Amino acid sequence: DQQVKQNSPSLSVQEGRISILNCDYTNSMFDYFLWYKKYPAEGPTFLISISSIKDKNEDGRFTVFLNKSAKHLSLHIVPSQPGDSAVYFCAASAQVGAQKLVFGQGTRLTINP
């Protein structure tokens, strides 16, 4: 049973426009959510996170929104740049201490010039 789902395997966006990546979860015990970016042949890199006590967190061009009632989070990238082309994973955590992250399947974002 996939507890964290990214239902769009791929997304194509024009440079300069907004990219919106979506993620749904089923476990109501999740209390912390993270987004990672991954380039080919590299490890995932941490991008931005949000605690369940917030509904929005912003860092430069990246904003994460959390809708707890819908068990849905989204990552907005604006404006999108060619270097944003990568695979994006959302992840969720339900405990402190040893953080056992549960990842979604990933969405491949392509930014077109």
Added chain:
Amino acid sequence: DAGITQSPRHKVTETGTPVTLRCHQTENHRYMYWYRQDPGHGLRLIHYSYGVKDTDKGEVSDGYSVSRSKTEDFLLTLESATSSQTSVYFCAITPGQGHEQYFGPGTRLTVT
């Protein structure tokens, strides 16, 4: 840079052979993790460690064992490799008490 290295970076091995992957960190972080990445599954936790000689199972631990005899090294062993263990393996650490994990560059393992 989280100071994480993984070795080897690439390995091809035959079914039934033992394989050990190494994760090395330079900053004395308490928590270390092993994940595998497969198409359609994202990253899945294999095992994790919360201190020297303290380890526990993750979501997909069958066929894998781990050891942590020193703070800086976390070893993942496939006792008898199978083709289903062909994957990319990532090590990660958690600095301090935060939720964020930081990943190494990965090891691509192919079992023929």
